[in-house]
Amino acid sequence: MLSINLNIDEKFESLKDGMDYSYLINGNWEKSSSGKTIPIRNPYNKEIIAQIQACTREEVDNCIKIARDSMECWVETPLSKRIEILRKSARLMREMAEPLGNILMQEIGKPIKSAISEIMRTADIFEGTADFATSIGGETIMGDAFEGTARDKLSITYRVPLGVILCIGPFNYPFNLTGSKIAPALVAGNTVIMKPPSFGAITPLHFGIFLEEAGVPPGVFNIITGRGSEIGDYLTGHSGINMVAFTGSSETGIHLSKVAGMKPLLLELGGKDAAIVLDDADLEITVNSIISGAFSFSGQRCTAVKRVLPMPGIADKLIERVVEETKNLSIGDPAENNTIGPLITSKQCDYVQGLIDDALQKGATLKCGNRREGNIMWPTVLDHVTTEMRVAWEEPFGPVLPFIRIQNAEQAIKISNESMYGLQGMIFTENIDLAFNIAQELEVGTVQINGKSSRGPDHFPFLGTKSSGLGTQGIKCSIESMSRPKVVVMNLTEKGKLIRECGVYEK
């Protein structure tokens, strides 16, 4: 167990033994009995920067047992104390944002400024969750609102935790999208098992330090590491887990939903967000939104702009300006804060290249890009993409932007809705009435009018339809998803009844 006399910098160091990081069970950082570790490589230079424990199923069982045994203590901890713990954790994250951002940059190749802001944004989510939690309440309903029932029956509804929540984050926001699950889970009174992604595992291990320092008792927050392919299904299907909150690919999410059985699920999955650009759109707002939406973190975001559907009156000038700005994007080392850096694996680069090759073979026009060095893919813009091409439908998770020229709004709605995904949509126009009407037709969780698709601000509801997800995130919605109503019905008897003069409505 870590000594409480160490300061937080020293605690960061004590998480590891040389390059080997431990997992966390009941407040203790341990090595797996498997004796096996998983190497973590910097995707930019491919160097091994750390190793994580490949935990066994027996260790999963132990972790879940500890989390279950800790439920009673945590649910008895006053909400005000849980709130205070989130606030303290947020302060610690802010203090350590730079060194932690540096680790994040190395393990996933995120530009350093974005890596640091991912840590700060997570601190904001913890703080925002603490703020919202102060107003978690319930309701009382009198029976006489329903025909045939009187005021001698009333329900008192409040919220209770679900039990043990399994939080699995993705490689692209391994700290933030795990933290956005941990904070609501803990504040609602659940205990947590965190399973970090294998790519991006190191940064979220530090939640163990922050939460312990902030006062979370041992056993309430535990971390299991290992390959999803080896322990993912076992964890998800385990009878000791009461809910699974997962962010990752649609393929994995759909698979987990089959393994999970009757457990409640919160799934944030893939997307193929389309930007519909009408003739009267403000060109500069549209170009800026498309560039930052498509190419931030090299397109490795579920909410990235993944296709553009421009009307004939604006298509040529829009594509020209987008290509001009794309060519200006800086490319290279994430430590130098270049916009375009490495993709997470060379396998992912191969996949993106396959989409580009398919489009070019089928007649798309290459406007820029289509170059690769190591894991870096140059930002690629494709014009004259048709619905016969894979890139019109598949999610690249890389810097490739297809333009599918459209003739009218109806065609744009059709192409948008034919996707298997339904995360977000965008409409760029000055005609707000028309935008509102198109928005109502789009089968997505959120429609952005004159702005890029994105999850934040983090207190907004965030959800996907179809293969893009299940359940709703966002600070308030996540707390609600991670708790359930408990209803107590009072049945009052004649004994305490007050005698009333007025009997007009008596039966």
Ligand code: G3H
């Ligand atoms: O990758 C999925 C994330 O939820 C996207 O978040 O819109 O803040 O980049 P973001």
